[in-house]
Amino acid sequence: MASASSTSGAGMARSDSSRSGRHHHHHHLPQPPPAPHASTAFGDWVNEVDTTAPILADRIYGDDGSDSGDELPQSASSARDAGGDADAPMNEHLRWSKSLPWWRRPHDYWLRPFAFLLAMCGGMVMSPKIDLYTQLACEDILHIDGSFGSTELRQRPPLSPLCLESPQVIAEATSLQLKLTLAMGILSALTTGLWGGLSDRKGRTTVLRLGVAGLTLNDLIVLAVGLVPAASLAPFGGPKGLLIVGSAIEGLLGGFATLTAGHQAYIADVTPNGTRARIFAFFTGIVFAGLAVGPALGGVLAKKTGLMSPFYFCLGAHVLYLIVTMFILPESVSPERLEDAKKQHRRDVEEHTYTLRSTLLVPLKPLAMLLPKQVSAPEPLSPDDDGEGEAAASHISVSRKPKTWQSLDANLFILSLAYFVEASCMGVLTPKISYARYVLGWDVAELAYFLSFASITRVVCLTVIIPLLVRWAQRPGEATNALALPQDGSKDDTERSPLLSLDSQGRPTTYSDTQEQGEPGREARIEKLWTLRARHLRQIHDSKFDKRLALLSISWDALMYLILTVTHGMGPVPFVAATGLTSLGGAAPAAMSSLALALLPSEHDAGKLFGAWSVVNAISTSIVGPIAFVEVFNHTDDGAPQTIFAMCMALFIVSAVIISLVKVRKPSSLPALPPRPAPPSADGRTGRREDEDEGPEASSRSKIRLRPTVPWREGERSVNADDS
Template sequence: MAPKINLLLSLICRVHYAEQAIDVADVVRNCQTAEMHARVSKFNMMVSLIHGVLAAIVAPKLGILSDRIGRCPVLAISAIGSLISNLVLIIATKSTSVYGYRWILVGSFFEGMTGSIAAMMAAAHSYATDCTPAEKRAAAFGLFHASLFAGMAIGPAFGGYLVKVTGSILSTFYVAFLCQILFIIVVLFIIPESVSVQHRLNARDMHILDAEFNAVRPYTMRKFLRKLNFLEPLRVLVPGGAVRPAVRRNMQLLASIDTLLIGAGAGGMMVIILYAEFTFGWTSVEAGYFMSLGGTVRAFGLVVILPFIVKYLKSRDPFGQNHVGASYSDVTLIRFTTVCELVAFIGFAMAQTGVQFALAGTLGSIGGIASPTLQSALTKHVPKENVGALLGGLSLLHCICTIIAPIIFSTVYAYTISWYPRAIFFAFTVLYGLAFFCATMVKQTLNDSIYEEDYSERQATRYELSAPREAEPHAH
């Protein structure tokens, strides 16, 4: 992230000064200006828009496809888009044209067309769901996120070292390109597939039957509009029929919190780095160390802190994990992590030095526990056969966040950087405050039924078993 931000800054800076017929040698010392940051922020908004819209359409379809072809091929497909995007970035940087940076938009197109990180995380979570029972799912999701943040911890620090040794920001992208090729090879040829052959065959048969059924139905305008509706996967978050109102309400609250947190993450990191470089004079090296510190804390929180806290909280509610709904540990962790993020962004706004800014970021990194906890809690609100659809719907929400959040935060930063740079952190504070409010409304342990009918029948059975029987008349 940090090398990419600085690469964009240098490329756009070069264009700006070329347009004004100023010597390129002056660019390096004049890039850290409010005007340059505003232009980078606006360009990043365009990249996020292209990438996010396409990923929002493609990611849910890849999630459904993973039931038919397996999780590993979908992981490889999503990685190929990132590989192409990285290659285009290298080519754009090497271009002799001052406007060569615009090719980055093409790379964003390819990344969006393969679902990007949203499809990759949905496939990874589906893989974990296939292999783990509900009570261990939060820990499994946590390990996936811990691996992600461990990479975020090692990558920026190593990238900063490479930049320092080689004197070229592009060296980090060469290494990233090789790592992406290695990832594709591993998921295709080494990692075992989690979806059984029989399950894939059943899913393919169901897909064929569904296609044949739709083929014989009359083609109406409603059917046509429904095909165009890319928001259709979100219906899983608004279940109807016999689903209990309490379950439906919890699902919508948890999905709202997850959306707000993902939105903050999607729109926040680039703005945070730009602000630190503008205010404290950070370079790619300091920004890389900052991201490494955050990634380390998040990974430590998911691998060490999360299992410890979950084990302690489970002792307070030993049977909560076996019921429908968020357990006591889920609700407590979600509320705690949203408060940590809220306090962290208040700290960002108040920080007077780079060290204070980094300490605030360390506190916010503890909030990385929230995402796997939220998604694990959501899987307890749907039947097992609907988990894939649920995670596909969440991936669509995440894609929408990558469209809207960067546009909002990049616009706020672009228009406030010249007169009050800290204004962006107040926007984040409002967002996390809303997430915490939603967290206070989540109800824990909704008994042992998702559907109203089952719930009524079980309640009636319990009443019959507990009610005293009338005395039978004696025979005379």
């Protein structure tokens, strides 16, 4: 089941065309990621699984960049001046794959059908897993095994009505579910950070293979438990013991958390810098489309051909996915980045002193990158600086640094803490299903319809309603309407140089021959800095929007769980309606994943980030959340079963408060830039000239038509260029 969820966070995406326009990005959809939320081991109650991330649009300034790595990118205004695409940014991490043939070029199109297939497979086994776990509990407690007592391989008989009526059987089935969740979750938390680092050195496809291999092995074990008599499984600890072994294997190979991290890192590799939330949400929509179809299809298949038939289908789907990751799926990390990561790892190994304590803490090592870090004084940028300094960086961190240098920047830590609290709410899914089954009196078929309904609402919200609302509310053009900032305008890097009066696009309001002349290539370097300024402003704008979106989505979730709490005892209608409406809050993990990427000091740390968040995800969704909510439900199910909803509401409120503490930097914190070069005139020269003498005997005496500094000084615009 983790298979379905794994793809959800997935978001395996890539932008492929060599001259992609904005229309290409509407095909994209981070996992997120995020952000990735794990499902439970018991058929994974994915009706509310926020499988990431990270929902919005790849609202980054522009698209895929230019064809050639040598081509100078243009800012919005300069592109318009040249008659080009005003949205063409520079994305260095995408250029290495432009020259590859289409079958070797990483792109999200490769994985879209498999995301749907794996999600559908996960939905298909939901109800069969319920029956299988209940049968195992029934065999232990009521000793009802029907005709399944021989040593032959055969399909299990239908579930006895006595099993469904026994509270002891239901309690035992729930206990088995929690054991499977913990077996997979704990081991996943201990290993997924290692796989996250491995993905930076060996590539994303390597980690995806490991995760899918774990799902495949677990499928084989589930089939063995379903087909082999219990007596024959005694050497392996019986059916339930063998299921725990299968979950442990899946956890050791990373499980859902590692697959989610791999998918989200793949998205970060193949999409432009900036917010990637929409591409995460697009794949989340694909996943929930599969989950909407899966339960009904699995129920029909199990009814017509036997309980274990859906598991055969899942095994085939996982094997197919494994083959694709081994032989077909292009690697998303460039060879240069892989080699750099390997060299860095070797240096880390040489400098590391191994002790028992450090060895035990290796699984938690990825979390170190989330800790608050000291902030040092920034180095001033020279106008002649080409390629160094923040102003010349393709990616900047949008984290608002403390005013005092050497203080701690805790924004990424705060956001990760908010993500942990929000993701812990996934633990409510298991007792919520128990609430529906035993408080509302639903049977397995009604639960299947409920899961399909919840998945359909997710699909509609993630693919239609939320993107439309985001497009209406975001207004990305506002970020680059004015590129010039108050600190801009110094003609050189000395503090004594006065600031020039600049227009909104960074060009001086007057030009002269002395301003137009300079060393070769200097104007191109300055224009490049202004191009990147537009990108940086867009990053800051998008990050602020991501923060607001996360706050709004989590607040909406809290409101829906408040409704679930106060409508207890009013029947299934409020329960179904409130559950469906929680889909409108599905943007939260996506927005948090997108914001986390923007907070990173380097875009190359995306794999480490999602490796660390996968550890956080595994701990919160597979250990802390399930234990807390199941224990609360077990202690309150007799008198106040709605307590789990109130608890979930409280956690959402806490998460929203924590997110509000994240500080996004202001545009005024960006480095100052020198004046922007004058735009080319129609005849290819710089400046605006009138009444120039023509012909070979033209006089050097010419008049330069200058832009007036202020409108009421129109009469002073005409001056002699040369009085000699």
